Amino acid sequence: MEKSAQAKLKKKKITGDQWQKITVLGLIVAVCIMFAILKPDAFLTVENAMNILLQMSVVCIMSFGMTIIIINAGVDLSMGVIIAFTGVVAALYIKGGKEGDSLGNIYIGVLLGVLAGAAIGFINGTVVARFGLAPYIATLGMQMTLKGVTYLISSNSPIYVSPTSDFRLIAQQRLFGVIPFPILYTIVFGLIASFILKKTVIGRHIFAIGSNDEAARLSGINLPVVRTIAYTLGSTFAALAGVLYAARVNSGNPTAGAGYEGNAVVATVLGGTSMAGGHGSISAAVIGAILMTLLQNGFNLLNISTNYQMILIGVVLIISVIIDRIRREKAMS
Numbered sequence: 001m002e003k004s005a006q007a008k009l010k011k012k013k014i015t016g017d018q019w020q021k022i023t024v025l026g027l028i029v030a031v032c033i034m035f036a037i038l039k040p041d042a043f044l045t046v047e048n049a050m051n052i053l054l055q056m057s058v059v060c061i062m063s064f065g066m067t068i069i070i071i072n073a074g075v076d077l078s079m080g081v082i083i084a085f086t087g088v089v090a091a092l093y094i095k096g097g098k099e100g101d102s103l104g105n106i107y108i109g110v111l112l113g114v115l116a117g118a119a120i121g122f123i124n125g126t127v128v129a130r131f132g133l134a135p136y137i138a139t140l141g142m143q144m145t146l147k148g149v150t151y152l153i154s155s156n157s158p159i160y161v162s163p164t165s166d167f168r169l170i171a172q173q174r175l176f177g178v179i180p181f182p183i184l185y186t187i188v189f190g191l192i193a194s195f196i197l198k199k200t201v202i203g204r205h206i207f208a209i210g211s212n213d214e215a216a217r218l219s220g221i222n223l224p225v226v227r228t229i230a231y232t233l234g235s236t237f238a239a240l241a242g243v244l245y246a247a248r249v250n251s252g253n254p255t256a257g258a259g260y261e262g263n264a265v266v267a268t269v270l271g272g273t274s275m276a277g278g279h280g281s282i283s284a285a286v287i288g289a290i291l292m293t294l295l296q297n298g299f300n301l302l303n304i305s306t307n308y309q310m311i312l313i314g315v316v317l318i319i320s321v322i323i324d325r326i327r328r329e330k331a332m333s
Contacts, residue, residue, distance in 0.1 A: 020272040020327075024287050028294060035298035042301045050180060054171075054248065056293040057182035058083075058241045059263050063271075063285035064193040065237030066264040071197070072230040073210040073277025074128060074135040078143040079238040079264055082120055083257025085150045086113040086242035091159035091252030094167050106167050110243050117239020118232055120146060125231030129224035143261075150254045159252040171248035182244055189240060194282040196233065206230050210277030238264075259310070266313055267292045269320040276328060 035043040042048060062079055069076050090113030094106055120142065127138040161167045173181045197203040205226045208216040217223055246252045271288030273280025292313075299309050 020323075021284065021287055024270060024272075024291055028287070028291050031291065031294045031298065035294070035301065039298070039301045043298065048297070048301070052293055052297050053183050054180055055297060056289055057180075057186045058245050059260070059267055059293055060186045060286055060289040061189050061241040061244065062238050062260060062264040063267045063289050064189055064282055065234035065241075066261075066268045067273050067280050067282060067285045068193065068197065068206060068230050068237075069135075069234040070265075070268055070273050070275060071210045071277060071280045072206045072227060073213065074227065074230065075139065075265065075275075076121075076124060076231065076234055076238075077136065077139040077261050078120065078124065078146055079235070080257040080260040080262075081143050081146045081150065082117050082235055082238040083242040083245055083260055084252075084254050085120070085146050086117040086239040087246030087256055088150055088154045088159055088252035088254055089113045089116045090243050090246055091161050091167075092153065094161050094165065095159055106165070106170075109167070110170070113243045113246070114236060114239045117242060118236040121232040121235025121238075122228060124235065125228030128231065129227035154252065154254040156254065158254070161250050161252075163250065165250070167247055168250040169247075171244050182248070185240070185244060189237065190282050190286060193233075193237065197282065202226065202229055207278055210279070212278070262313055262317065263292055266317045266320065269324060270316065274324050274328060275321055276324070 062083070066076065066079065090109040093109035093112050124139055124142055127133050127142075128135050171180075171182050175181065175184060195203075197206065205216065205221050206229075208219070208221060209223060209226055213223060242257065245256055249256075267288035268280070268285050269275055269288070270291060271281075271284030271286070273284050295312065296309060299312075
C-alpha cells in the first residue's frame, strides 16, 4: 500500500519542464497586468489585442521551425533573412507574373516562396550534415549570402504588390469578421509541427539524434538524412512565416525579418526547449512566443527604443540558456 501511494505521489510530482511552463505563464500574466496598469488606454483595446495576435503569428510559426532544429541539436541563424527572401520571391512573381494579380498567380507565388525557403533549409542541412560544419557557422554564412541575394533581386527596395491584389487577403482577412486568418494558420501549422515531432518516425529520429547522436547512429538512424530533413522542415516553417508577413504588408521587403532569428531562438528556449537538443515541444515555443510578443508590444506602446528591446532579448536569451544548463545538470545528477 505504501509503495503504491509513493508511486502515485511520484506520478503527480510536477516536472522541471512543467515548472518552466508554469513560470512563463505566470510571467505572461504579470506582463499583461503591468502594461494594463502603465498604458491602459492603449494596451487594453481590441485593436491592440488583434495586433498582438498578428505579431505573434509570425514569431510562432518561425519558432515551430526553430524548435525542430534545436531539438535536433542544431540552430539556424539564417531564419530572419529567409523571412525577407521568401517574401521578396513571392512578391516578385505575383507582381511580374503573366496573369497579373489573378488568384492562380498568387498561389504560384506563395508556393515559389515556400519552396525557395525549403531549398535554403536543404542547403543548410546538407552543409551541416554532410560536411560537418558547425550549425552556427553554416547558417551564419547562409544568412550573409542570402541577405546579399535578397538585396540583389529586389534592387535594394521593397517589391510592392498592387493594392487591389488578393495577395493581402491571405493575412488580412478574418474568419466571421473576427478571427484573423494568421491565427488560424498558426494553429494549423502548430498542429502539423507537433504531429511531425510526436507521431512520425522522422520526429522520433530527430529527438534521438538530439539526445545522443552516437547512440542514434548505432541504432541504425541515418544522421545526415535526418539532420537535412530537420533543417528543411525548419526553413519551410520560416518560409511560411515570410510569405505571411509579406501578405500582411502587401509587399516583399528585403529588410523584413531582421533579427527575427533571435526572437525565434529566445521564444523556443524560453518555453523550455533545450539548446543541447533532444528535448522540447511546440507548445513550449508557443508559450515563449506569446511572452516575447507581449513584451515587444508593451514596450512599443511605451515608446521604448528598439535598442533597449534588443538588449532585453539578448539578456533573456542568456538567462534562459543558463537556466536550461542548470536544469540539465540537475537532471543528470
